[in-house]
Amino acid sequence: MTTHPDADRSALGARLRELRTDAGLTGKDVAARLRWQRSRVSRLETGKQTPTPTDLDQWAAAAGEPDTAAGLKSRLRGIRSQQRAWRRQLASGHRGVQERYVAEYRRTSALRGYEATVVPGLFQTPDYAHHLLLANADLMGTPRDTEAAVRARVKRQEVLYEPDKTFRVLLWEGALHALVCPREVMAGQLDRLINLIGMPSVSFGVVPLGAPMRITPRHGFWIFDEERVVVETINTELRLESADDLALYGRVWDRLSESALHGAAARRLLGRTRAALG
Template identity: 40%
Template sequence: MPVSPSSSARAARAAVAARLRELMLDARIDGKELSARCRWHPSKTSRILSGKSTPSESDIRQWCGACDSDDQAEDLIAASRAVELMYVEWRKQHRHGMRRVQEDSLAQHTGTAVCRAYVSNVVPGFLQTEAYATALMRGITDFQGTPDDVADAVAARLKRGRLLYEGNHRFVVLAEEAVLRYRIGDARTMAEQLRHLLSVMPLPSVALGIIPFSAPRRMWPLEAFYLFDDGEASIETLTAEISVVQPRELADYHRAFAELTRTAVYGTHARSLITTAIDALG
C-alpha cells in the first residue's frame, strides 16, 4: 500500500526541525532561551520544532545566530527551500498564470527517457488535444481564481505532445476507463480527444493500457501520478503537486504502477473500450 504522497515533505520538514533542535542543544539552551534571543514568542519556537510551521530564511538566520552557529545558516536555508519544492500548492504555482508551469513540465519531460503515467480522472497532458486542454485548463483557472493565460498555457502544454515523435522518449500510460467517460468540454471535444488516443496508440513511443470498470482489482484507484525514470514521482491532488524522491516511497509507487499494469487491457481490447466511449457520445 503506497504511503501518503505528502509524507516525503513531512519527513524532510521534520529533518530540518531536527537539525535546528540539534543546534539549540549544542548551544546548551532551551526553547525559552532561544525564543528570548530571537525576540519572538516561545510558541513560534515550539511550532518550528514540531514541524507545524516552516521557518522563513530570516527565522533560520536568527536561530543560527542565537546558537552561535551562523556558519550553518546557508545550508539549512537550502534544505528548507528543498522542502518547500516538495509540496507546492497549485494556486501558488499558478499565481501568475499556468504557462510557466507548463514550460517547466516540458523541460522535465524532455529530460526524461521513460515517463510512466497513471491517470484516474483526465487524459495526461502530453496526450491532450488543443480543445480538450483548453476546456480542462479553463475549468482549473476558474476554480482556482488565478490569472487567465489559458491560451498561452495550452500552447505550452501541447509542445509536450511533440516528444511522442521526437527524441528517444517513451510514455507508458495507464488510464482508468472513467477517463474515457468523464466529459471534459462538449461531446465534440471529447470525441476528438478519444480519436486522438486511437491515433497515437500505434506509435513506438507510446504504450497505452486501459483499466476496465469490470476488471478484478488488487490495486484500488489512486490519485494521478507520474514516474520520471527511476528518480522522481509527481502526484497531483486537488490543491497541490507533490514531488516524491524518497527511495521507499518511490518503490511503493513503482510497485503500485506494476500492479495496475496487470489490471489493464491493451491493443484491440483497449481500442474497443475507446471506440465504445466515442459511440456513447452520440
C-alpha cells in the same frame, strides 16, 4: 508518502535530540564539538531548520553513533520531497507551469504514469485542454491565459516523436466518460487516443470498469526516469524522491497495469466509447 514536511522535520529533530541525550551531551556540548552556534543546535532539534547531509554526519559522529548517519539521511530525503501549492504556482497564469513541464518532459527518457479522472496532458487535444485549463482557472481564481497555456501544453507532446524515449501510460476508464467538455470535443479526444495506440514510443493502457484489481485507483501520479514521482492534488503538486516512495508507486503502477487493456483490446474499448457519443 511525505505530505507534511514540517512534521517530518520536527520528527528528525527529535531523533537528533535523542541521540544527543543518549550520549549524555547537552546542546552546548554538541555546539562546542562541532564549532556551531548554540542556536543552530536548537533550531535543528526543534525542526525549525532543515539539516544538510553533512550536518547529520557530523551530529552522528559527535554523539558517538556514526552508523546512525545513513538512517538520518534517509529521513532527510523524505523531507526534501517538494510540496508546491498550485495557487502560488498559478499566480500569473497557467502558461508558466505548462512551459516548465515542456522542459521537464524533454529531460525525461522514460515516463510511467497513471490518471484516474482526466486524459493525461501528454495526450490531450487542444480543444480538450482548453476546456480543462479554463475550468481550472475559474476554480483557482487565477489569470486566464488559456490560449497560451494550451499552446505550451500541446508543445509538450513533441516528445512523443523523439527517439529513445518511452511513455507508459495508464488511464482509468471512468475518465473516458467524464464530459468535462462538449461531446464533439470528447469525440475528437477519443479519436486522438485511438491513434496513439501503436506509436513506437507509447504504451497506452486502459483500466476498464469491472476489471479484477489488486489495488483500487486513488489519484494520478507520474514516475520520471525512476528518479522522482509527481503527484497532483486539487491544491498541491507533490514531488517525491525517496527510494521508498519510488518503490511504492512503482508497485502501484505495476498492479494497475496488470488490470489494464492494451493494444487491440484497448482500441476496441475506446472505439465503443467513441461510438456511444454518437
